[in-house]
Amino acid sequence: MTIQNEDVAAIKKLAEDWRTGWDRSDTEALLSLYTDDPVLMPQGQPVVTGKNVIRTLYQSFFKEFTVKGEGKVVEVEVSGDLGYFWNSYTLTATPKAGGEQIKAEGKSVFIVRRQNNNSWKIARLIDNSDR
Numbered sequence: 001m002t003i004q005n006e007d008v009a010a011i012k013k014l015a016e017d018w019r020t021g022w023d024r025s026d027t028e029a030l031l032s033l034y035t036d037d038p039v040l041m042p043q044g045q046p047v048v049t050g051k052n053v054i055r056t057l058y059q060s061f062f063k064e065f066t067v068k069g070e071g072k073v074v075e076v077e078v079s080g081d082l083g084y085f086w087n088s089y090t091l092t093a094t095p096k097a098g099g100e101q102i103k104a105e106g107k108s109v110f111i112v113r114r115q116n117n118n119s120w121k122i123a124r125l126i127d128n129s130d131r
Helices: 003-023 027-031 051-064
Strands: 034-041 065-079 082-095 102-114 120-129
Touching (some): 003 065, 003 082, 003 102, 027 051
Parallel strands (some): 034 120
16 A cells, blocks of 8 residues: 555544544544644634634533434545545434434535644544535
8 A cells, every 4th residue: 555545544534533523422532633723614603723612612512412423535635744535424413402403414624634643633624514
């Protein structure tokens, strides 16, 4: 396997770990996938910067909802120590207190950066709902 193919495989594994973290409502697992200086750009919301702010956001979301979803990596590109992947997803957020489920479909772009240990982590995340 060439280095480029190894990088693509590692980034696809990162995408899989991302989906698993959401399905398990695991804030710390998700945070471990980010660089030390992450930026989220969620649709219809202000930019979210830094792991501590992201932690608070995820913890409050997982306190209220259980998430189940499916995702498909559509494209992965690597150039040196930077890369990206984009995926399409469907998800259902079920309120823990009861009530109507929230269903969403969309796509996300993840900009990833190679770390000193050769792993890949999410540096930037842009989310865009289909509705």
